[in-house]
Amino acid sequence: MAMIAAHSMMSATSGYRPLTELTTSCVKALTYLSTEVCTLRHSLWRHVSSLLNVVGKAMARGHQKIQSQQKNAKKAAEKKKSQGADQKTAAKVALVHTCPVCRTQMPDPKTFKQHFESKHPKSPMPPELADVQA
Numbered sequence: 001m002a003m004i005a006a007h008s009m010m011s012a013t014s015g016y017r018p019l020t021e022l023t024t025s026c027v028k029a030l031t032y033l034s035t036e037v038c039t040l041r042h043s044l045w046r047h048v049s050s051l052l053n054v055v056g057k058a059m060a061r062g063h064q065k066i067q068s069q070q071k072n073a074k075k076a077a078e079k080k081k082s083q084g085a086d087q088k089t090a091a092k093v094a095l096v097h098t099c100p101v102c103r104t105q106m107p108d109p110k111t112f113k114q115h116f117e118s119k120h121p122k123s124p125m126p127p128e129l130a131d132v133q134a
């Protein structure tokens, strides 16, 4: 179609054909070209839109991945935090008895009393250890 149109256009410009035919050829060629351009544009747009679709899906997947990673990181941080708090509390509870003489920390009053009796027999025993069964 393009070849025919171009050919008739070329023939027309050589001056052997009447003006109406030249115009018709021109219109035909232009119509054809615009149709071609339109088709090209459409197929290009189809390609671009399918590409955009793929990219968009990939980006959405990436975003979801990032979101889930952030979620996991947050969860892990919260878990760590609560574990840390537990450990801190446990440590505090475990080392609640501090020897007033040597500042040694002991997990229970029994150990504290044994410690006090063996290490500081000359020091006066703290009143809280008086009734502890060692």
Ligand SMILES: [Zn+2]
Residues within 6 Å of the ligand: 099, 100, 101, 102, 103, 104, 115, 116, 119, 120
């Ligand atoms: Zn001590």
